[in-house]
Amino acid sequence: MFEETVLADVAFGPRNLGLSDEEARERARRALELVGLPPDRFGSRSPFELSGGEMRRAAIAGVLAMEPRMLILDEPAAGLDPRGRRDILEHIRRLHRDGALTIVLITHSMDAVAQLCERLLVLDRGRLVADGPTRAVFADLSRLTALGLGLPQVTLLARRLGERGLPVRPDVLTIDEARVAILEALAVRDRGVL
Incomplete structure (x- = not known):
């Protein structure tokens, strides 16, 4: 953070691209709105607040x-x-969904990957060892285990429920998917199909 106010700080880059102060401030206002920091509330605050x-x-x-x-x-x-954590991940999800913006996420958080990523690349010591749709990469549990990677918490929950006799799909990646899969498994169980 380089400036005295949040708005001035966000406008710093566009000004350095040669934009006028007004255009830089307008871009800064739009960008603050995009990330959930309304400029009328946050623009005049110090970045350190x-x-x-x-x-x-x-x-x-x-x-x-x-x-x-x-x-x-x-x-x-x-x-x-x-x-x-929830707020920033939600804003990243929205930025990707609403904009023509490619987002590359570098993380060790498999929960964040499951929530945000359509495609997953796994590197091991600088070498690409897996590349594909996120769900497909997570389905290869033996490879993930060998690489020291875990599964998203919600996927682990679904697998554990399956191990305990509730036929929940083991490939769920989000809480919403888990909710649907658990309700479906409970309905099957309650109909006496198990």
Whole structure:
């Protein structure tokens, strides 16, 4: 953070691209809205008054204000409390869904990968060892185990329920998918099909 206010800080990059102060401020306002930091509430605040999650979102807004085609995020939720983590992941999901923006996410969090990624590349000592749709890569449990990677927590829950006799699909990746799969498995069990 380089400036005295959040708005000025987010406008820093566009100004350095040669945009007028007004255009840089307008881009900064739009970018702050995109990351859930309304400029009328956050724009005049000092960047140092922001929480950790808000600081990360302001930093992302600073990049978005330059209108990139690609956004590379390295461990964007690391060190945040559960609410901050949920908020930043939701904003990343929305940015990808709503914009023509490619997002590259670098993380060790399999939960974040499951929530956000359509395609998963796994590197081991700088070597690409897996590449494919996220669900397909997570389906290869033996490979993940050999690489020291775990499964998303919700996937582990589904597998454990299956091991205990409730036929939940083991490939769920999100809480919403797990909810549907568990309700379906309970309906099957309640009909006496098990």
